[in-house]
Amino acid sequence: MYRYFLALRYLLARPINLLGVVGIMLGVWALIVVVSIFSGFLKEVARHLQSSTADMTAINLPEGVPFDEIRAIVEADPNVAACSPRIVWQGLVHPFGDQVGRAAPPAGMSELGAATPFVSVLGIDPDLERGVTRFRDWLDVLDDPTLRVADLDAPLAMRDGLPGLVLSRQRMAEDGVVAGDRAKLTVGRMRREGGREELDFRPLACTVAGAYETSYAGFDGMNVFVHIDTMRGFLDGDARSESANEVAIRLHDTAEAANTAARLQRALAEGVAGRGASWIRVRTWAEANAGRIGNVEHQRSLMKLVLFVIMVVAAFLMYATLSMMVTEKTHDIGILTAMGASPRGVMAVFTGCGVAIAVVGAGLGVAFGCLSSIYLDSLNKFLTANFGIDLFPVRIYHLRHVPYDLDPVWISQVAGSALVVGALVAAIPAWRAARYDPLDSLRNE
């Protein structure tokens, strides 16, 4: 009992110990707030990525294998709900009459946005695509008649004798394009002629049918849609060729995505064996976006490492104050021993001081960390409204609120490591106290 009592009284008698408490608190606070914002951001990005991506895609489907064959293989899998063919090609989009397009993106524009004329051209079948992604919803978000696609059921139909082209809202706005304008799409393809391979660019005139918008600006900046038959006609010279180089898949259970991907990979390899099967890659939406998610995850890990330094500094503070205290208290150690304390008991008194500092610091840090994560958005709105300071600009993060995700596992890890660090750091001076010869202080001063 004297262990707790003395630890407490020793601590309370020395306000300098607040340094350790504040240090630990700051460390825990920062680790919780920053990581929770990163996790929240990660979750939002993942959500937006997922909503702009099919659950799964199989890419690099070999030429000359009709889509119906692929479809039969894919749909035989019990976890596949629907699938849709795509021809995905690289291209250059530019307003009609401008033969070469812009040479370089104008300065100051986001590289995620409409700054570059280089795009992925997604040739899709709108009817089948609807069963796989939220393509129809992406078209249905705009009210502006100059941007809106007139017929949501046939967005990519021929118009004025030219194939329909759907651009992102941002691209249309920045290029000043409205629905009904003409635009040119330039795509290249490899052609084999007499054993020689040649890159052959071909322009394709289109009518802009309207705009789409997903919740992930990074997707919008890079993708335009045309009808898959347009691409078939363009690349194969036959709009009814049934070819596809990609298949987008919707799953019943996305949690099973990894297993399903492995299964489909095998099934496709068998199904089209000998016809270029080895190029086929089946990827879940998470794999397809691994780069973007991994980037944020990497930053989060770096932040953890950097912020842990605060903990180390706090530990040093604690060590210094406790060490001072033990030196000051060598006088008491003799009398405590005479009164019946064992060396282990003496050690417990001083370790107890450190643990108490760590417990209070970690407790306050967790409390403040959680509260600040929750109220940071309100604080940011207040700062923006009153002082024009925006801690989390929409322009950069594409999010309208400050996200957070308080992970109980992470919080317990942070609090737990604060306690362990506190106990370890206190144990060093405490051990010195326990080894101190009680007779030194009992012999006359």
Next chain:
Amino acid sequence: MTRAILEASAVTKSYAIGSRSIPVLRGVDLSIGEGEVVALLGASGAGKSTLLHVLGLLDPPSSGRVLFEGRPVHDLPIRERASLRHRQIGFVFQFYHLIPELNALENVKLGTMMDRGLLSWMKDRRELDERARDLLRTVGLTERHTHRPSELSGGERQRVAIARALIARPKVILADEPTGNLDSETAAGVLDLLFRINREEGVAFLMVTHDERLAERCDRLIRMKDGVVVS
């Protein structure tokens, strides 16, 4: 003589200074009976404090045996020695050695916390608090219970230290010049207190002192010279 509670037989103690071994106790035999007040006299450096530390299980002897109620004690495990120190032996020092952060009452109560767990102490805390206050009254400190040691006079501090030594109801109190730091009037008061406690509670005292007149009042007198008992 009554039954012996604390005995030393052929106790030696030497300290190593560098490679030299300095003998401080060179074969001490003595015995303290139950309820006895024994004065320990001797010139400075004779080894009185060292003997007290050995008898109080704070320092192991180099050879020889210390018996508590007939039982050799220095071979006991460290925890049992600590617990024996706590329950059976009280210490009073020349420089009081109170804990500066605790007030008078808390310093005394600390003596009740040494071998109790948190729960058992909380359960009995009223009773223990009452006992500590009683003891402070017994030693003549009727007020100033909430004063820190730094706010008390030397005599008052020594009274608090005596109350603290008594609270675990020890059988023997080892006092190392308990009045060495006090003026003669205060010293007389503290001594009267010790004798009264001896009469009322039956606690044995082994008291180191330089004061011959004081020693006369004790039941028995032991003189030391150069690490041996001479009479």
